[in-house]
Amino acid sequence: MTDAIEFNAELIRRYDKAGPRYTSYPTAVEFHHGFTADTYAQHIALSNQRGGPLSLYFHVPFCDTVCFYCACNKIITKNRQHAQPYLENLYEEIRMQAELFDTNRVVEQLHWGGGTPTFLTHQQMRELMAQTRKYFTLADDDKGEFSIEIDPREADDATIKLLRELGFNRISLGLQDFNPKVQKAVNRIQTEEQTFSILDAARREGFRSISLDLIYGLPHQTVESFSDTLDKVIAASPDRLSVFNYAHMPELFKTQRQIATADIPPPQVKLQILHRTIDKLTAAGYVYIGMDHFAKPDDELTLAQQNKQLYRNFQGYSTRAECDLIGLGVTSIGKVGDAYVQNVKTLPEYDEAIKAGKLPVLRGVELDEDDKCRRDIITRLICDFALDIPAIEKAYQINFNDYFADAIADLEQFAQDGLLQYKWDSIEVLPAGRLLIRNICMVFDKYSQQARQRFSKVI
Ligand SMILES: C[S@@+](CC[C@H](N)C(=O)[O-])C[C@H]1O[C@@H](n2cnc3c(N)ncnc32)[C@H](O)[C@@H]1O
């Protein structure tokens, strides 16, 4: 699979512009406040008629210390007591949502994200899972995909053992970079020992898939320093790797102001780091899945991609087809039928809604036929690096060339530049186009003009 990705610095430079990550289409910026808890309930009723499996996402927003680069939805607190009232509300939300869903529908996918889910005490984690099982039907262990994000600084062997007991079978560990100077500059001091002992514990406990998060573009990183981190990571042989591009947007994320812009590697160095990363990971046998993700050739993610059964959701790539996704907790996003819904973002708003007996819906969006068609196209391109045009024409009763007349000129330009092959019945993304898949998807994004101004750069 080494030919699956080709690094072409000239093309990347030319095409590098702001773009969404397409964990949803339309993206969250299109969500609006006209979408209320009532609209959500209507979509749940429709989805119950269709049936099918469910996916649950729980947001645990707390972290003990702040990492300056962080763009996640989190609340920094040393006070562990803060979690309990939040959990009481979360249990209430589980109950309220379960009341609306047909709870015979099996939960095939479950994810705890954050923030830092293991900020919770063992007892709290047990209780959260017990409350979930009380109201929903979870798939038997090896039939479900139950995952959790772990900060190795906030976990030990006993935590990992407990999580396995609770039913988790996948784990992703935040690492970012091992270099001490980089760690200091981003306020995340994390030893190799801390990281790898958690990875070993997860293996011992039988977690099916272990993933590590890295970030490139952090302050003081060089090609050599990041290469050292990669060597250590490759030696530990995780099943999957996410290598995120650091998006420095201090005007949006306050704590990023603690990072001196002058310490951030310039674009040409970031490109070299990315280049080296791809070379090293592919040489070590990892397959480039797409966007920021790499996986071993026998990992389910790789196999799903080969079988054209890969999907994309808010947690990134997934092997589960169209589950309805229920988001629980502050800021969580759900996808039910043809709608996306997001919860309120602050603890006081969340508390107020739950105490008033209301679902804490902040906003959302209902998809029309055009959105659905575009979403399908973007999903197939980002997951398969290919598009079956007649299949789209049949599903949406359109003539592709007429319907997407505006996109054709861009596609032809991409084809001329060697990013893709465009024929009457297919689009095939070529190795040189894979790193620029967001740009290719943007051609089909009706909202991309606004989106271009708001999102981070692609590389
Ligand atoms: C919720 S955190 C993972 C769990 C845990 N809080 C931790 O840090 O270990 C999700 C991941 O998002 C990535 N991330 C956070 N902020 C980012 C940023 N500004 N740019 C790129 N990646 C970022 C990091 O790799 C991080 O591990």
Ligand code: SF4
């Ligand atoms: S990277 Fe993880 S631990 Fe660090 S602030 Fe963000 S969510 Fe918290």
